[in-house]
Amino acid sequence: MNPSCARNLLNCTKRRSHLAASLQRASKGLASARTSTSLHTQNPGVAAHLQGPSFRRATQISLSRSPNHRFSTSARKMAPADLVEPPLPTPVNTAGDLVEAAKRAAGRKAVEDYLSHDYRYVGIGSGSTIKYVVEAIADLPREVTAKMKFVPTGSQSRELIREAKLTVLAIDDLVLEFNERVPGQQYLDVCFDGADEVDPELNCIKGGGACHYQEKLVAKFSKQFVCVADYRKEVPNLLTSWVGIPIEVQPLATEAVRRELLLLGSKKPFVRSGLPGKAGAIVTDNGNNVIDAPFPPLLLNSQVDQMDPSRGLWTVDALAQRIKSITGVLEVGVFSGLTGPQALQQGMGGEKPVKVYFGMQDGSVKTLG
Template sequence: MTDHSIEEAKRQAAIRAVEDHFSPEATYVGIGSGTTIIYVVEAIKERSTNPHIRFVPTGYQSRQVIVRAGLTPIAFDSLPEDTMLDVAFDGADEVDEELNCIKGGGACLFQEKLVAERARKFICVADYRKDQPRLLTNWPTIPIEVAPISIYTVLHSLRLLGSPNPQVRDGLLVKAGPLKTDQDFFIIDAPFPSLLTSSDVASGLGAGDGTDGKWQVETLSKEIKLITGVLEVGLFCGMDGVQAEKARNGGLGTGSGLGGQKPVAVYFGMQDGTVKVRTSTAK
């Protein structure tokens, strides 16, 4: 596939996702980071007839995309405390069969997770290369955002969890030092063996707790998050927004008290120009 064909796959996925999930009656819409999101914003611009919609970016780059489209951005911390986003659109570096995602290739994972968990539904838009049966099949590492002072502690802890060679991500100019996020934190990219899904664990393919060298997605995410110095982990797993809402209404609560991390649907632009949609109910 040529670069042009891949970009066209992204565009078609974005158009379909916006057609299905963007409403001109929305009040707040989350806008993620990455190249695919440019096409999402273009599609929203074509369909939006409501100048009062406020768009919440996940970082500097996505805010510029919103502004260039003539739409109105609002900072995440300007949202009223009890307000949910109607929908959030974002990409992913890899998506597995259960819609768990790896995100953070663009170093915006902390704000991306804030926005995803604040949305009633997170819609993921990607090209066919991101569609894999298990996480860490094609994408090599888990991005982790860490406080600069803690990097050696975190690197050591990741090795103890089974990551063979975690690395601090360099900036565009290596001589300038590590890449810095919008929070002035660093990114550690940690390789692990391909991650098990919850179905894998239920089927007896592994305990998923690292004892046999195999980790289940959500279990590993929680273990990494417990390391002192870690701000956020680039694994988007657990509940999706619809499941989180049901839990809240049932009085069960969620870890964030708001929405879920996983998308309710993923739109993959395919090589042949079609769009493949996978939902949280798909097998």
């Protein structure tokens, strides 16, 4: 071999050894870092890509060759835009998904069982479950719903009705639809509403959305009140988990009512805040405030022998009637007493549901009543 060829071969061998050593050093350094690494070179004949599945940062290593055939390395941290992370898996059957599925099942079953196609006036309550009731009604043939009028219990349900392209009828316009007095003032064929808690006697606490005055009006104006809820709302006694009884009060009487509730055994009754949407006390659609009054769990009406007001132990009916008698109280968020059919026999309106539909975790629907 002539001397020129020998020198070229030796130089080529040295360059390969130098490049291999550079690559080995880069690989060792990257193996201990939490990075997604790209290795590049200006020599089109040399390229490598190293990537670790759990790396959170990225580093780009560049090998450049100078005119004298020497290689140098440089590193830079890659910008987040250089990274392409795999999409996170979509959660399946989360607690929230199960609750919403339960609400939908209950709403659809209630409409299927209680909304006759011959009805003309239907009450629509408030709360997160009622949107599925409206959804089920909107899915009915247009020729069925076109002849119906829907009475909302507040601004939220009014918007639900409008969005579903159903006919809205205000509560105060409902009576004007009739030319003569209706027995028991039961103008509505049926009303659907939710609840914050329901006990085995079908007594309910409502008012988490501060609409319980309108909700009670609609319930009393209905021939039958059908309650729709999910499995979390079924309790052995009212106030088992709910924070307190919602009470709508006139602003001038708020403090006087709060002190009266203390005397009845309520533990720290408080004026509900309007936060985060509004500073100060919450204001209802009627311009009033809401007091939430915590009490020990309410006794069933059948447990009247255990009632002891001096210890704050009340049956559902007794406490609701006592709070309602306080000057300045507009309405109490306890729905108890008589159902619509029971009340009609006495020529009055009822407020307790005739049936409660609970959507369950397994997709089934449980009923009470």
